[in-house]
Amino acid sequence: MKYLAHYDKDKGYDQTLSEHLKAVAEMCTEMVPNVVKFKDIDNDIIKCLAYNIGFFHDIGKYSDYFQEYLVGNYNGSYKNHAHISACFSYLFLLDEAKWRYKNEILRYIVTYLCYIVVRMHHLSLTLDRLFTIEGQDLMWQELNVIRQNIFENQREILADLSSIAPHLKDFDFSVYLDLQRLKKNKHFINMPQLLKMGRFADDQWYFFLIYMFSLLVDSDKLNSAELVHRSTKSISPSKVVNYLAFKDKGNVDKTLLLKRENARSEMINIVDSLTDEQIKNSRFFIITAPTGIGKTLSSLQCALRLQQRIQDVEGYVPRIITAIPFINIIEQTRKEYENVIGDQANLVVHHRLADITSNIKVDEIIPVSKALLEMEAWEGDVILTTFVQLFQSIFTGRNSALKKLNKLAGSIVILDEVQAVPEKYMSLVGATLQKISEYYGTRFILMTATQPKILEFGDQLLNNHEYSSKRTVDLFPSSETYFGQLKRTKFVPVLEEEMDTDKFIEFFMEKWNALKSAVIVVNTIKRSVEVFYALKSELKRRGIDTPVYYLSTNIIPIKRMSVIQEVNKLLKANKSVILVSTQTIEAGVDLDFDMAFRDFAPLDSLVQTAGRVNRNGQKGQYLPVYIIKLAHDSDYIYHLFNRKLTMDLLRECTEVYEWQYKTIVNRYYDKILNLGIPQESKNIWNEGILKLDFNKIQEFKLIEDLSDVYDVYVEKDENATFLANEFENVIIGRGDYANCNSFERKALLRNVMAKMNDYIIQVKGRKVEKNLLLNFENRNGVQSSLRWISPKDISKLYDEETGFKFV
Template identity: 50%
Template sequence: RLQHGLKKLSLNGDPLAGAAPRIITAIPFINIIEQTQQVYEKVIGDSATIITHHRLSDLTVKSDNLEEMTIDKRLLEVEAWEGDVVLTTFVQLFHSILTGKNRSLKKLNKLAGSIVILDEVQSLPEAYMPLLAAVLASVSKYYGTRFILMTATQPRLLESAEKILPEVPASLELLPDNKKYFKELRRTRFVPFLREKLDTQQFLEFFMAKWQGREAALVVVNTIKRSIDIFTALQPILAAVYPEVKLLYLSTNIIPKQREKVIALARQYLTDNQPVVMVSTQSIEAGVDLDFDLGFRDLAPLTSLVQTAGRVNREDNKEPYAPVYIVQIQSDNSYVYKLHNLADTKELLAKYSEIPETEYQNLIDEYYRRVLNRPLSSESETIWNDGILGLDFDEIEKFKLIENAGEVVDVFVEDSDEASAIANAYEELIGGKESIDRQLFAGLIDERMLTKLASSPSIYERKTLLRVIRGKMNRYIVQVRLSRFKDNRPIEYAARNGIKSDLFWIPPGQIDDYYDRQTGFKDEKGGAFIF
């Protein structure tokens, strides 16, 4: 089916017709890349080379020519996208186009003649949609690139390019009768309860009144603080009334390795039909393949509500129209989302007591009609006119796909022997010694690459090794907003062995002082914080 679809994209007279184009799949969030890679490997097998590129990429994974490849060459292969199929993130893709930095630009040529799949394209920031749409249209025109925009909530991206470009290339709907399929869906329904704002206790009362104790329930809120408050309050309630129910917590406040374990555990419970309650932030919306019986969602823009609904009755094997209750928990959403997006969503929901999934598409169309009618954002206008057309690379560098909502620090949680081994290897590289102890890298990089590694590596090998080790280290790192960090400041990394680093450190013997094994980094003051 994929081959058939790709043939449809090769137009008559196209010089690339008949060639095997490179396929580049870009995903908004790192946490679903591994899941996507497994699917691609299952489908493609050994018939093509798959490159996975993001900041946590493991450069030591298998390769057909690994026997002849040193680790620095492996880095070049990954960063230059030297593969038949490339899996990457929106950040890597768009910051490779909108940049003047050589390191990012060295893969730009790989877009020529390629098919680029943008998954969950609605995740692009609204303020940048006209800019990015104009960029995609221009790359398609001059590079012969084909873009496939995939989402259940199509944001009319190419139409937004008309705010910038005098002429936009024609698009092709790969599923022309898609509205028919949406109209046949009976999996979920929105049930809005937005008459008043709830605090944590009121929400818990609402939750216990709607949940029967036997179903798998998903609770998605807008701030980490609220998620921890709800999770902590639910623990004694469930222990007393429903001791057999499993309670799970998921957010970016826990290290990536722990998030992987939580998702795997949730999948197992759901497969075994065990009653489970998961309390989460928006991190579960990013393509996480879980299937709950009902959901509860703090008010968010419509597209986020639909994403949460996608984790309820996902496989359509439960009772039809499973409820997704929409509430407003105080003013948490104002910390995260634009007020006009919230106002539009609330106004659309206010017309209904219940909204079946058959009507979701109508709501989405109206929501994006309103988005499209807004004036061109200053962010898109300035970067396009001054940066791209004016060749002002300083202006282009202001493009940030992910907003920095406050200064953050990286805290390394040394909670296992593996974490300690990675930290030891990290120090070996940044300690300033000319030669390194190669045994410290055993088990961390491929043994065949290890045998080729010189005891006094070149500057390029050292940089590549550091890139590999920092990628592995990131599985034990939680990013903490500076405002929270000040209230429970961990130890500077230099206290570990005198090696200076920009990291902070939670030692093995002090984990409980700074880090909760279930909910993550501890904010002693309890101030408001997001994501």
């Protein structure tokens, strides 16, 4: 009999089960770098476990019930294969690895976690309701029927398996299909409860479980899609040098170029100066540098040089993963990376709105469904992603999110603007980065202008005040000198009284010079629209023709890009221009104004706004960043403590010069650190990670709850209409999409949605209801969670300058 793992009748495709098991086992093993190890499990054991989990994960597919299900003749519960495979692998690993562990209980814990990996590999990770009182009888009955069927066919099955593993020729299935042995095993039945009670509380078990689960799910899905795991390619650091020479050609600001070159050279020299032993042991590399110093390319070159050193010292090529806090700045980083890497390696860009086809090389022929799988699995040499994708792949039990987690192992991870991690999670994230570096052998480059002491926060949670400092290398020790020389901007706090919009406009006109450019950053969309129209009105009244632009998430993304480009063009031409914005401007937008007006916010946000003024230091010295207080707007956005702490620090002086920013930021984070561990971090670590409670772990939300926020599609031009039509065609399988299977349709839908995002804004539920926004279904009857502004409603509901009109 030909035993199959997968079968597609329509496409005439099948995959033999023995081929699948062998390929998944080998892929699971080869994806484990030599640096992965846990406190009680060394690398050899990890690879042994990975191989056997991969080999036996689908052993239950040898049942006649599953084989009949594949060809469409059976659809009962006996087709289920994951649980019987998990039982088989549990008994096999329990016996096979007796000699490998320090004690019996360690063997039972590790083997049980491997059982969970196999049992749940088509689902999401959980220890809930694995053995329920009401479901026990039915569960064992189902397992017994499948067991009996496999046992009866063991001669044919062993013959099939021996073609890929000759040593299994005399394998005795009865030993590993002994369900009575499992029932009598108290460690097997009681282990979920013991783990959840914290009887064996140890952070290594969480990171072991999600890693092994990720290995299996990733390998299984790649092989099922006829894809292979590719070895990581190294990239020469000289590619950065070559690109910079091209990019900086013709730049007249030699002083700035020299500063950037000196800073970059210092960082590379630090990497070069490390001994082989330091390369082995160092896990964190810190770059604390002011805006405009060229951190993006400097950190990439450091990562590439570190990649070379690791290859020489540890014998493997680490993948490079860069995570950025916000989607709206990922494209500018992508362009820089593409210019550096070229065709030498495979760059994968992965975020919620990523265009799948942009990850396919021009000369590649690959279906979009497979391109989606490779993108979601981070199958690339360099990965560019978001904080959400990174951290939601760590603090989760979801199958699809965990799939890529194993790619962190042995990698170099650049965390750009690490201060964007919410303070309530800094302890949790700091501790997690330390544990991932320890167990997975991951190196981290932490990069920011306002280093938030995230590792010290982690030390607090781990009650270990030595680990991070011993394994940390400062790549830019001259940062103090650089910060001390900065004279680009200064904070001018004007916080004696609160202002309304009219009062602010009066203040703005008093401080602003009509020949100068200015950015105004406020805390709410409502206030930003008010200020925009009030300012335009005041300028018109005074006969001043300076252009005023508007930027916030209230306007569609394609318009945001247009605004940034137009404003940048005027700024580069030294023209007077005013931009009214929300915090959107803080997210790495490369604009350079003469002055700024910032509604009150925590200190790190104020520093980010200052980074949009006199970025290159060519406009003079100590250009002002006025800090004002617009009513109680900041109360709705920021926590009380952060506001109070910032207010106290700012009230100590009439002006804060740029060379003082680093000192005041350090004081800010020291005070937060002294408060102790935030409850949110403590709960997820102690109740979630230490007790393997995935419900508690999934309380981690990097972005605040969006349950009351709707995606609204603004159909405002022909391209928007074309994309909406394509969206409908894919969903209902019309036209070119009529013969697509569910996987292909998912990938195509994802790709269309990525393009549709240019026309999507997020609107709060109460505003949606007040404005009676239509469901997308009203367009042509196609079901979707989107709301919709039709072409005929554009003038009523959407303003070309300020976006969505709300009551």
